[in-house]
Amino acid sequence: AQSVTQLDSQVPVFEEAPVELRCNYSSSVSVYLFWYVQYPNQGLQLLLKYLSGSTLVKGINGFEAEFNKSQTSFHLRKPSVHISDTAEYFCAVRGGNEKLTFGTGTRLTIIP
Amino acid sequence: DTEVTQTPKHLVMGMTNKKSLKCEQHMGHRAMYWYKQKAKKPPELMFVYSYEKLSINESVPSRFSPECPNSSLLNLHLHALQPEDSALYLCASSQDHPSNYYGYTFGSGTRLTVV
Numbered sequence A: 001a002q003s004v005t006q007l008d009s010q011v012p013v014f015e016e017a018p019v020e021l022r023c024n025y026s027s028s029v030s031v032y033l034f035w036y037v038q039y040p041n042q043g044l045q046l047l048l049k050y051l052s053g054s055t056l057v058k059g060i061n062g063f064e065a066e067f068n069k070s071q072t073s074f075h076l077r078k079p080s081v082h083i084s085d086t087a088e089y090f091c092a093v094r095g096g097n098e099k100l101t102f103g104t105g106t107r108l109t110i111i112p
Numbered sequence B: 001d002t003e004v005t006q007t008p009k010h011l012v013m014g015m016t017n018k019k020s021l022k023c024e025q026h027m028g029h030r031a032m033y034w035y036k037q038k039a040k041k042p043p044e045l046m047f048v049y050s051y052e053k054l055s056i057n058e059s060v061p062s063r064f065s066p067e068c069p070n071s072s073l074l075n076l077h078l079h080a081l082q083p084e085d086s087a088l089y090l091c092a093s094s095q096d097h098p099s100n101y102y103g104y105t106f107g108s109g110t111r112l113t114v115v
Helices: none
Strands: A004-005 A010-014 A020-021 A024-026 A031-038 A046-051 A057-060 A064-068 A073-078 A087-095 A106-111 B004-007 B010-015 B018-025 B029-039 B045-048 B053-057 B064-070 B073-079 B089-092 B111-115
Touching: A004 A087, A004 B111, A010 A020, A010 A057, A010 A064, A020 A106, A031 A057, A031 A064, A031 A073, A046 A073, A073 B045, B004 B089, B010 B029, B018 B089, B029 B073, B045 B064, B045 B073, B053 B064
Parallel strands: A010 A106, B010 B111
Antiparallel strands: A004 A024, A020 A073, A031 A046, A031 A087, A057 A064, A064 A073, A087 A106, B004 B018, B018 B073, B029 B045, B029 B089, B045 B053, B064 B073, B089 B111
């Protein structure tokens, strides 16, 4: 079985400040890891994914994430946030032939 | 075309109505999914179609009936729904299932309200 934990349900950040959204996972097999963003009243958009290879993954909109196997983490970072980054962010994991499992989400709010 | 298109965007239906949600993709993906998302919650998987065959049914009530007429289309037929079925219904597709190497592409969803 696999699971995803997003410990922070809400993260307020001042505009132009850096942000880190935390994600920890558990799985008995090798995993694929994803971050999705959901803007209000919209579907989910893929930000970035880790499949294999380099542990530092760069995505769209200036986001990046680092896969840490020893800590079973896949934290999302951005060095300088913008108002338009206000959204819900979901970490997701898929291992082996399992279905995609989502975390409970983190609401990122940018403060002007 | 790199999109998943869902129609309608909003739907209000009574508990005795029959309605359908539609989903379309032209990316050549052979797996398609229905998810249900309640407010402030992550998406919950309902159904998976792989090569136009129902692959996974997550114990969804029979008032939800999926259909995959061809590799580009996915429908969700709704009948005798309850107010608690009000949610955002998301369609997604991927190249394959379960060998899903590239991730899922999601549509914008249908906001369903049952009155």
